[in-house]
Amino acid sequence: MKKFQKNLSSHPRSKNTIEQLLxxxxxxxxxxxxxxxxxxxxxxxxxxxxxxxxxxxxxxEMMLDGRRTVTFKCAGVLRDRINEEEYNAQTNSTRQRSIHFPGNHKNALR
Known part of the structure; x- marks a missing residue:
């Protein structure tokens, strides 16, 4: 992540593009x-x-207001790639490590 941040800070145009996208x-x-x-x-x-x-x-007791939430759903292509990398990392290393990638991630949109 630090490498990404360093590259982004040295390329103001890229940083601007990502900020616009977000x-x-x-x-x-x-x-x-x-x-x-x-x-x-x-x-x-x-x-x-x-x-x-x-x-x-x-x-x-109290009534909580209705609200909107955002659900993250991973694309199958990305999920497959993550699982492939996990498998390769486990078979090429003596240290076993699990990467759990749930299908959903919920955050409140306020």
Whole structure:
């Protein structure tokens, strides 16, 4: 990651392009649309309904507002590549290491 950051800081045009891309992704998700980056991933906006919750301090019941969340779905091409690299790393090394790549990663969009 440090190598990526160093290369990015030495190439202002690349940094600007990535920042513009991320801004487009954020704006698109905020408008409620899904974003798909072919061969890499899909960010999908989900609507959560209001639900009953509990205040942990008072133990009193309360209604939690509905909200939107973003779900990350890995593309099959990327998942296959990650699993292939994991297999190669385990067979070429005496040290066993697991890389777990869940299909979803949820973050609240606020």
């Amino acid at each position: 801004e487009i992704v954020k704006t698109t998700l905020a408008s409620g649309e899904d974003v798909m980056i072919s061969g890499f991933r899909k960010f999908q906006v989900n609507e959560k309904a209001p639900r009953k919750g509990r205040n942990p301090a008072t133990r009193g």
